[in-house]
Amino acid sequence: MSSRPAFSPPSSARAYALRTSRGEFAVVDAPVASGVKARGVALLVPGFTGSKEDFTLLHEPLAARGYRTVAVDGRGQFESDGPADDQAPYAQQELARDVLAQAAALGGPVHLVGHSLGGQISRAAVLLDHSPFASFTLVASGPAQISDSQRQRVKLLRDALAVMGMAEVWEAMQAMVPPEEVELPDRGLGYQELLRRRWLGNKPAQLIATGRQLCTEPDRVAELAAVPLPLHVLSGARDDTWPVTLLDDMAVRLKARRTVVPGAEHSPNVEQPLVTARALADFWDTTGSPGLPLGSG
Template identity: 25%
Template sequence: MSLPMTAEAAYGLDEVLPPIDWALAPEGTRAYRFAAPSGSLAAWDLGDPEGERVVMVPGITGSKEDFALLAPILAGQGYFVQSYDLPGQYESADAGPEGAEGWSYELFVDDMIAFLEAGSTPAHLLGFSFAGIVAQLVTVQRPELVRSLTLLATPPLTGQVFRGVRTLGWLARVPFLVRKHFVGGVMIWNVRTNFSKVTPERLAFANARLDHTRRESVDGIVGLMMTTPNLYQPLRDSAVPKLVVAGEHDLWRAKLYRRFAKRIGAAVAVYATGHSPCETTPHQLALDLVQLYRTSEKLSAR
């Protein structure tokens, strides 16, 4: 799949995205299991194994299928794209601890480091939403594994990140309403009721995926997002090229993402979409990713 050379062309392609069956992997994808510290994780890869490696990790209530439109575009540019389901989520539901306790940043960081170490490094790393927080920790702890860092719809705040959610952020000041089980329930309700107004094909897959995802893993991740670490300075000091990506209609306002990018020394891209640019504006996102990857290549060649 060729990549358009202009932002205008990418926008045009994103305007006419065809419906797809999200449960089916893109043509040419290899599905496999990865033995991670937390357990057996469902993973896939696409593209030329000799190409530069791109590792894309989904967020809470997500899965590798979130990149079904984006991955083929990057693979078409010669990149080797890999992804995996987080422990407790979808086809990795059996991995991770039992119950809502025991879910820690260390668990997710160890898995991500193990996955990166299992292939050629450094790799271009993309973390979607919660996985972006984990990717920041990995970049700070193991910068030699990361060629570039993309934070896709990653909460642009630290601490209790839900306080900045548009319209409903004030609920974060109500003790009962910020319990992780309650917030996890709201996230699941959002998917079940199609509050975000996704396509019928996407809604069918998202609901089927939730039937496999363990509820305690959702609650555990929500609890971690309520204690998001402040990594502004170490990320700003890092030589790893960085990109912050968000939708204009995301959960957090675009101005927060722009401020976040400035604080960590990252470029920023904001598209006219919601929380999932990888699903709704994949060509525009791919164009910016390839630009980031080529910049990192030039820096590494010096």
């Protein structure tokens, strides 16, 4: 469920700590492109072992369509702080309240986008209070718990984190990666070190707690379907975390817009960013968002 993100945001973007009622969160905030009419603001929530960098390649194409995008590291994720050993602050309802606080800090209502685990946390936020949001897009994020094969992988990781340090777990994971995938030629020297730095930035308690959530999440589609928000289910053409047929069915149950991105798997935001950005902007364009804060923050 991990991805290989781009770490260099557009030159127009700003990295800073977003102050909220629930503490500070590291964000990359990309304004609307110069000369383009501002149409709205989007809050981008990453998945398990991911970070705000998973959305880096979406910023420029969405800015060109008139959307300011704010990608966030969740509590205990990469550059956002959190306790290393206490799992209680990483309960799903706590993380959902963080998302509500982030939206409030941006001025609301915002277009909410959640990738994978971030989609389920975002769903919990919407079910607590949908008023800060103009729409909600689930990216490669399914109706309930992850697939059997992925539950086994997450259990291995959680078991390892219980007895090993983060650096030791990283080395163990790298030992299982095929040599040809360790350093992709188009990423340049040092890319693997950036991935390592991101991994080490995660708090073990966060990974253990959210890993458990992925393995036990109930089906809350009926609850979400009752929320009066424009909904969108977007995924790649293949996905081993939630089968695409399951995502198709979820979209039907939600009466949601459905987008399948060709050539992408579990991270269409990384694998096919231009197609993904176009699908997001096309959806947002149809929702209409009167009263949105349109500044660059």
